[in-house]
Amino acid sequence: MRIDGHGRTGTRTVSFTFDGKSYEGREGDTLASALLANGVRLVGRSFKYHRPRGILTAGSEEPNALVTIGKGAARVPNVRATQQEIFPGLAASSQNRWPSLSHDVMAVNDVAAPFLGAGFYYKTFMWPRKFWEGLYEPIIRRAAGLGALSGKSNDEPYEKAFAFCDLLVIGAGPAGLMAALTAGRAGADVILADEDLQMGGRLLAEVEDVDGVEAHEWVSETLAELAAMPNVRMMTRTTVTGAYDQGTFGALERVSLHAAPGEAPRECFWRIVAKGSILCAGALERPIAFPNNDRPGVMMAGAVRSYLNRWGVSPGMRVAVFGNNDDAHRTARDLAAAGVSIVAVVDSREDAAPKGDFPVFAGSHVVDTAGRLGLEHITIRTGEHTRNIRADCLAISGGWNPTVHLTCHMNGRPVWDEQLLSFVPRPGSIPGMVVAGAANGVMSTRSCLTDGVRAATEALQALDLAAPDVAVPEAEDRAYAIEALWSVDGPRVKPSARKWLDFQNDVHVKDIKLAAQENFASVEHMKRYTTQGMATDQGKSSNVAALAVLADATGRGIPETGTTTFRPPYVPVSIAAMGAGSQGMGFAPQRLTTSHGPTVASGAPMIEAGLWYRPSYFPKPGETTWQQSCDREVAMVRNSVGVCDVSTLGKIDIQGPDAAAFLDFVYANTFSTLKVGRVRYGLMLREDGHVMDDGTTARLGETHYVMTTTTAAAGLVMRHLDFVAQVLRPDLDVQVVSVTESWAQFSVAGPRARELLNTVLDQPIDDTAMPYMGCGPVQVSGVPGRLFRISFSGEMAYEVAVPVGYGESLYRLLAAQAEVMGGGPYGMEALNVLRIEKGFITHAEIHGRTTAFDIGMDRMVRLKKDCIGQAASRRPGLLDEDREQLVGLKPVHAGGKLTAGAHLFEQTAEAVRENDQGYVTSVAPSPTLGHMIALGFLKRGRARHGEVVRLVDHLRDVETLCEVCDPVFFDPEGGRLRG
């Protein structure tokens, strides 16, 4: 019910729908305040028993009023109605009910409740075991639950951002405002973040004066002063969700969730790095467990004051109040002043005195409630006597829990305070964080204001900034009087009645006692057994009462029982916000070669090679499978000429007087003996004697080399070379720099390669000018470039390099010329077939466990004095003749299938691990040879050429007899590549 003359909402009317029905609220309303203004009490069904539930709180701690906002792909489930602001056209719907909120057939669970207590599914659905996934779990999941995602890809914009500051002030209540004011006046770079749409905290919700004016007016004045400070950044609707190492905080900003979807991001996930922080997160009021305390209409007393004083809404017209502290009386006082009938103030304390014109029942408890879909009456017990009182709203206050969550995110454990009957933060739990105000267990307004100044002064000192003198305004300064009351027991409390603790997970007092009885007595075990404190609210209002009940059930004190671990995030964070920008192609950067445009235009499917994109094959009209294209491209290279972009290979420029000595140290073989204008294959080892990478290195001058690496290991090798240059061999005068992205490089391979090249080179080359493994500078159509006569295909082949700016042009020229000559571009599939036919290895073979010995190159290492990997490579185990050695494999029978990853066995041996003789690393259908070929590793393989072994692939169900052979299948003498 809207109460005229109360609250500070706007005057404009806003229409919205809830479960399809239209309602009107006011500008500034949350969905919760607007529903309450319209007399809507039933807003959801509980998780497990489908009990009717209403709005409990007025903040992010809300366990009950979870709704789904929006439709289609943009549907967002489990939105707290207490945080969602209404806007014209807002469509909200309730969750976990069918067919409707008031008639939910799953409410039958509530009748069956005696069988569904804590741990019921661990006991009930034990067997048959296979029924769990197929039958029990789907049924349980359908019956129990929250809202659901749409399952569709949502393209609404989300964002992530970074911010840096001297001081992050978390929470803008009395303590936070004074802290920000003090730090702002001191000139510190301040971020003030608050999760509410308006800053002010409880000062917006209470009837009291600060500095001689109404509290909300003082808030407005203070916010105006802060807004005028250029060094203070104010972030509303921003929940700080986590405290991390080195002063890093996560924060979720609800950027535009309070308006219809538009161009602004819906949410933004912030990473805020602060030199210091002040936590002023306030406190959360906790309920009291008594029978049927979960009916719609039962609310937190402080929330009732918020709705009345801030939004001008009374959740009921006959309101009862139940509490164990003075705050309960404040609610009665404010409501009575607004003309709402207060039917009872039930105070558990014997000495509770009347504080207004309403009946106070001292030393009394609420022991039951009634009302099918909302509260209709309550039962009060005073001594032995009980009475029923008609009420449509019951405001409860079990005291306040300081919001210590962020102080626990780095393993900090809160401390139990016997006076406050609450956990308070342990100082120093987060480096650089000072806690102030109610979060620090400081309860009156005046002491919160004072504590904010104190905290800011401390934080400023740590930053070597002088704190200004700030006068603390006059304000309410009452003592916080509370007695322990967690769960109502004693006479007239029906033993079977459920006293709810965790409203969101349907956990009640008996569940906790059952957990203790079944020896899940540690607080962490109790949590898992009962689900207490899980899901979206993480037990914000229920945890302390639950562990008080556990402490009682186990006969321990609350400090000994301890709390469960608060972990980030403080509120749910949508993956859309946390991963903003990383969907689809945003997931990883794309590296594109200069030939990418024409390659894609020619219809080539692209495959990923690390971050690079490379063509798989170039389909011609009439070709329907990759293999048809691949076979043609292989034949093209073997018979005519092919062009392939090899720019993705790592290219490292090495210069200096000691460049040769440097290469001798990093490679297993020798490069100081390489003549200028020549290229050599290089094998690089890790320090443990295994192969790191391979490639070719060209000597362009006496003190100038250029190294190539494999595409996969380019980054690894660059880091390695820097390590050697900077750390292991600083005595060498050498400079190493990656030039991978500076040069576009193309392989031109095939019997007509030279002929093709000569169409683009200013000075034609011949075999004498550019012999096999030669290199040198060339002019490519007027552009200075480099030419290397190297081959990864076994054919006469060159790699021609030009500065990247000319890459696309050169590619277009080469590809067009090749087509004219009966050749063309070839892709990764053909490249792979060509290299396997020649027995050239890649990282499929040098996969990290192979040594120079395994691939037959140990002679290279043996001759060296010292190089990386030399010492370790001499270990006997790495030179054992029994090791698996590189071999070629070909099927014995025509059409025999070979698969990579298959294992090798002797012909008659059973295909089990104990009999394993080796494995297959690379396979290819060879159009040149007319059958499949493979590379692999086989025990004593080099001595077993000609032997027949059995290839077994258990995964793909393949068994093939293979002949072991030399890994070089084609042109073993190498006549073709020498031209």
Next chain:
Amino acid sequence: MRIPCPVCGVRDRREFTWGADALALDRPAVDAGEVAWDDYLHNRENPAGPTRDLWYHDACGTWAVVDRDTVTHAVHGSSLAETARAGKAAAGKGRA
């Protein structure tokens, strides 16, 4: 996590690649024997507390020795791996 690069200053951890324990600075001679090489290649402390390791700043190509704490996650400082090793050779211990 942020790491101070000795060349560029404090930068986000995502600009760095972890390399090895700082032990990697002390490469034995090629003929130092099996035990020395086994220690260098394989045997590592697993410290709860102060640790020194090598990080590569991808942005500038610098190897740095970083002093940090595996318990508190504090990063105390860093130095050029090159000078850390040179200092070690001269003074018999690393420079923080």
